[in-house]
Amino acid sequence: MTQILDISDLKALARRRVPKLFFDYADSGAWTEGTYRANEEDFTKIKLRQRVLVDMTNRSLETTMIGQKVSMPVALAPTGLTGMQHADGEMLAAQAAEAYGIPFTLSTMSICSIEDVASVTTKPFWFQLYVMREREFVLNLIDRAKAAKCSALVLTLDLQILGQRHKDLRNGLSAPPRMTPKHLWMMATRPGWCMKMLGTNRRTFRNIVGHAKSVTDLSSLHAWTAEQFDPQLSWKDVEWIKERWGGPLILKGILDPEDAKMAAKTGADAIIVSNHGGRQLDGALSSISMLPKIIDAVGDQIEVHLDGGIRSGQDVLKAVALGAKGTFIGRPFLYGLGAMGKDGVTLALDIIRKEMDITMALCGKRNIADVGRDVLADYAR
Ligand SMILES: Cc1cc2nc3c(=O)[nH]c(=O)nc-3n(C[C@H](O)[C@H](O)[C@H](O)COP(=O)(O)O)c2cc1C
Numbered sequence: 001m002t003q004i005l006d007i008s009d010l011k012a013l014a015r016r017r018v019p020k021l022f023f024d025y026a027d028s029g030a031w032t033e034g035t036y037r038a039n040e041e042d043f044t045k046i047k048l049r050q051r052v053l054v055d056m057t058n059r060s061l062e063t064t065m066i067g068q069k070v071s072m073p074v075a076l077a078p079t080g081l082t083g084m085q086h087a088d089g090e091m092l093a094a095q096a097a098e099a100y101g102i103p104f105t106l107s108t109m110s111i112c113s114i115e116d117v118a119s120v121t122t123k124p125f126w127f128q129l130y131v132m133r134e135r136e137f138v139l140n141l142i143d144r145a146k147a148a149k150c151s152a153l154v155l156t157l158d159l160q161i162l163g164q165r166h167k168d169l170r171n172g173l174s175a176p177p178r179m180t181p182k183h184l185w186m187m188a189t190r191p192g193w194c195m196k197m198l199g200t201n202r203r204t205f206r207n208i209v210g211h212a213k214s215v216t217d218l219s220s221l222h223a224w225t226a227e228q229f230d231p232q233l234s235w236k237d238v239e240w241i242k243e244r245w246g247g248p249l250i251l252k253g254i255l256d257p258e259d260a261k262m263a264a265k266t267g268a269d270a271i272i273v274s275n276h277g278g279r280q281l282d283g284a285l286s287s288i289s290m291l292p293k294i295i296d297a298v299g300d301q302i303e304v305h306l307d308g309g310i311r312s313g314q315d316v317l318k319a320v321a322l323g324a325k326g327t328f329i330g331r332p333f334l335y336g337l338g339a340m341g342k343d344g345v346t347l348a349l350d351i352i353r354k355e356m357d358i359t360m361a362l363c364g365k366r367n368i369a370d371v372g373r374d375v376l377a378d379y380a381r
Contacts (some may be wrong), residue, residue, distance in 0.1 A: 004339075004347060004351075005351070006311075006312065006351055006355075007311045007312065007332045007335060007336075007348060007351060007352075008311070010332070010335040010336050010339045010340075010344060010347065010348055010351075011027070011331075011335040011339075013335075013338075013339035013340070013344075014026075014085070014334070014335040014336075014337075014338030014339040014344075015027075017190060017192060017193060017338055017339060018085055018086075018190060018193060018338040019177070019183075019186040019187050019189075019190045019193060020171060020186045021168075021171035021172070021173050021177060021183065021186055022081065022084045022085055022173075022177075022338075023085075023338065024167040024168070024171055024173075025081060025084075025165075025167070025168055025171075025173055026079070026085065026330075026331055026334045026335070026338070027167075027331065028165045028166075028167040028168065028279070029165065029277065029278035029279055029282065030163035030164055030165055030278065030279050030280055030281065030282040031163070031164060031165075031166070031282035031283075032282055032283075033278065033282070034278075034282055034283060035275055035278035035281065035282050035283060035284050035285075035286065036277065036278025036279070036282075037278070038278070038285070038286040038289075038309075039275070039277065039278050039286045039287055039288070039308040039309025040309040040311055041286070041309075042286040042288050042289050042309065043288055043309055043310070043311070043314075043315045043318060046288070046318045046322075046376060046378070047376070047377040047378065048314070048317075048318075048359065048362075048363055048375060048376065048377060049363060049374070049375050049376060049377045050362060050363065051362070051363055051364025052364075054364040054365075055366065056361040056364075056366060057366070058366060059357055059360060059361055059366045059367070060366070060367050060368065061073070061353065061356060061357060061360070061368045062368070063325070063326070063368050063369060064325075065103065065270070065303075065305065065325060065326035066152055066248050066250065066269045066270050066303060067248075067269075068103070068151060068152075068248075069101070070101060070102050070103065070326065071100060071101035071102055071353075072102060072316070072352075072353055072356065072368070073316060073320055073324070073325065073326040073327055073368060074102055074316055074326070074327050074328070074329060074349070074352060075097075075102055075103040075104070075105060075126070075305075075326060075327070075328045075329075076093055076094075076097050076102070076103065076104045076105055076328070076329065076333050076345075077105060077277075077307050077328035077329060077330040077333075078105040078106060078107035078108075078110075078126075078128030078154060078156070078252075079107055079330050079334055080107045080108075080109030080110065081109065081110075081111060081175050082107070082110055082111060082112075082334065082337065083110065083111025083112050083200075083202055083203070084111060084175050084176075084177075084203075085334050085337045085338040086193070086196065086337045086338055086341050087193075087196035087197045087199060087200040087202070088112060088116075088200050088202055089111065089112070089337050090106055090107075090110045090111060090112035090116070090117055091112050091116055091117055091119075091120045092337065092341055092342035092345065093333060093337055093342070093345050094106070094117045094120065094121050094125050095120055095121060095342055096333075096342050096345035096346045096349065097125070097345070097349075098121050098122065098123050098125075099346070100346065100349050102349070103125065103126050103151075103152070104117075104121075104125045104126065105125070105126040105127070105128050105154050105328070106125055106126070106127050106128065106150075107128050108127075108128060108129055108130040108141065108207055108208075109130065109205060109207070109208075109225075110205070110206070110207055111175065111202050111203065111204065111205065111206060112202050112206060113206035113207050114127060114141075114144050114145055114148045114150070114207060115144070115148065116202065116206060117148075118148040118149070124149050124150055124151035125148075125150060125151070126150055126151065126152040126153070126154055126250075127141075127145040127148075127150040127152075127153055127154065128153075128154040128155075128156055128252070129141060129142065129145075129153055129154065129155050129156065129241070130156055130159060130229065131155070131230050131233050131237060131241070132212075132228040132229065132230060133227070133228050133229075133230045134212055134213060134214075134224075134228060136213065137208075137211060137212045137213065138241075139244060140211060141207065141211075142241070142244050142245050144207075144211075145245075146245070146246075146247070150247075151247070151248065152247065152248040152249070152250055152269070153241075153245045153247060153248070153249050153250070154250045154252050154272070155238065155241060155249060155250070155251055155252065155268075156252045156253055156276075157233070157251055157252060157253040157254070158252070158253025158255075158274065158275065158276050158280050158281075159229060159253070159276065159280060160229060160230060160231045160232075160233050161229060161231050162229060162280075163276070163279055163280040163281065163282065165279065171186075174222070175203070175204060175205065176203040176204060196341075204221065205221060205225075208221060208224070208225070209221060212224055212228075235262055235266065238251065238266045238268070239266070242266065242267065242268065248269045249266075249268045249269055250268065250269060250270045250271070250272060250305070251263045251266065251268045251270070251271045251272070252271075252272040252274055252307075253272065253274050253275075253276060253280075254271045254272065254273055254274070254294065255273060255274065255275050255284060255285070255287065255290050256290070256294075257293050257294055257296070257297035257298070260273075260294045260297050260298045260302075260304075261297055261298055263298070263302065264298040264301040264302040268302065269302075269303060270302060270303035270304065270305055270325070270326075271294075271298070271302055271303075271304055271305065272305045272306065272307055272328060273287050273290055273291050273294050273304060273305070273306045273307075273308075273324070274287055274306070274307045274308055274328075275287055275308055276308075277307070277308055277309075277330050277331065278308065278309075286308065286309060287306055287307060287308035287309060288306065288308070288309060288315075288318065288319060288322070291304070291306055291319065291322045291323065291324060292322050292323070295322065295323035295324075299323050303325045303326075304323060304324055304325060305324055305325060305326040305327060305328060306319045306324040306326075306327050306328075307327060307328035307329070307330065310327055310328075310329050310332065310352075311331075311332060312351075312352065312355045313351070313352040313353060313354065313355025313356030313357070313358075313359060314355055314356070314359045315327075316352060316356050317356050317359050317360060317363075317371060317375070318376070320368060320371050321371050321372060321373055321375045321376050321379075322373065322376070323373075329348075329352070332348050332352065333345050333348050333349075335348065336348030336349075356368075360375075363375040
C-alpha cells in the first residue's frame with residue numbers, strides 16, 4: 001500500500017473502500033459544486049510569512065473553544081450518515097476525538113444515536129441540532145443530549161430547505177442502501193465494508209427511528225425526513241432553543257456579517273462561519289474568504305469558529321491567523337474513517353496536527369495563542 005502522508009491520500013483510500021454512493025455523499029457539493037471547490041481553493045491563495053532564527057522549542061497548539069480545553073483548535077464537524085462511511089462510524093470517530101482531546105460533534109442525522117455514542121465515550125461530546133417541524137421531537141432531542149451530558153449544542157441554521165446534490169440523486173442514496181442490482185454491485189465491490197456492516201445492527205437513523213412520533217419503519221422515515229426541515233425557522237426559535245438547552249450554544253452556518261451581528265445578539269457562545277461545506281447554496285462565497293469580514297463585524301462580541309475546505313494543518317493555521325478561535329473538519333475525518341476506521345480518524349488528526357505544528361514554527365511562532373494576521377504575507381507590514 002502507498003504511504004499515507006496527507007488528507008488526499010486518505011481520500012484516495014476511502015474511495016477504494018467505501019461503496020460509491022456513500023463516498024460520493026461525502027465528496028459532493030450542491031449543483032455545480034462551485035462553492036465546494038472554492039472552500040478549498042481559497043485557502044491556497046493565502047500565503048504565509050517565513051521567519052528565521054526564532055526560538056522554536058516548546059511549541060504548543062493547546063487552546064480553548066467556548067472555554068473548553070482542546071489539544072488543538074480543531075473539532076470534528078457534525079456529518080450525517082457517518083455510520084455509512086464505516087460501520088459504527090460515529091462511535092469510532094467520537095472515541096478518536098476523545099483520545100485526541102478535541103470535540104466530536106454528533107449530527108441529528110447520524111446513524112449511531114446520542115445514547116450509542118455516550119455508551120462508548122467517557123468525556124462529553126457536542127450535539128448538533130436540526131430543528132424539525134415536529135417540535136416535540138426537537139424538545140426530546142435536546143433533553144436526550146442533556147441526559148447524555150453533551151457539553152455544547154451546535155444549532156445548524158443553514159438547512160431550512162435542502163440543497164440539491166446531483167451525485168446523490170444519480171446514485172439513489174439512502175440509508176441503509178436499497179437492494180437494487182446497482183446498489184448491490186456498489187456494495188459487493190467493497191467486501192471489507194460489507195463485512196463490518198454485517199457485524200453491527202446500526203444501519204439507520206437511530207436518533208430518529210423510535211423517537212419521532214410517526215417514524216416506525218424505513219418508509220415512514222423517508223417520508224418524515226423529506227418534510228421535516230422547517231422553512232419557517234427564525235431568530236425567535238434560537239431564543240427558545242437556547243432557553244430549553246440552558247448550556248453552551250454554537251450557531252452554525254453564518255456566512256454574512258449582517259447575520260453574524262444578529263447571531264451575536266442572541267447571547268450564543270460562538271458562531272461557525274460555514275456554508276455547510278458547499279452543500280447548500282452553490283454560488284455562495286467560500287467560508288475562509290468571509291472570515292475576515294465577519295471577524296471585523298463581531299469578533300469583539302462573540303467567539304468565531306470556521307469550517308469548510310480545511311484539508312491541512314496549514315489551513316487551520318490560516319483560519320486561526322484570520323481570527324478563528326477554532327475550526328471544524330468534515331470531509332478530512334470522514335475520509336480517514338472510510339479508509340481505516342478509528343485509526344484513520346486518528347491518522348487524519350495526526351496529519352493535521354503535524355502540518356500545523358511545523359508551519360507555526362516556520363512562521364516563527366511557538367504558541368497557537370500568538371498566531372495572528374502577522375503570520376500572513378498579505379497582512380504583514
Ligand atoms: C457528508 C456530510 C454530511 C454533513 N451532514 C451535516 C449534518 O448532518 N449537520 C450539519 O450541521 N452539517 C453537516 N455537514 C456539514 C459539516 O458539518 C461541515 O459544515 C462541512 O463538512 C465543513 O466542510 P469540509 O467538509 O470541507 O470540512 C455535512 C457535511 C458532509 C461532508
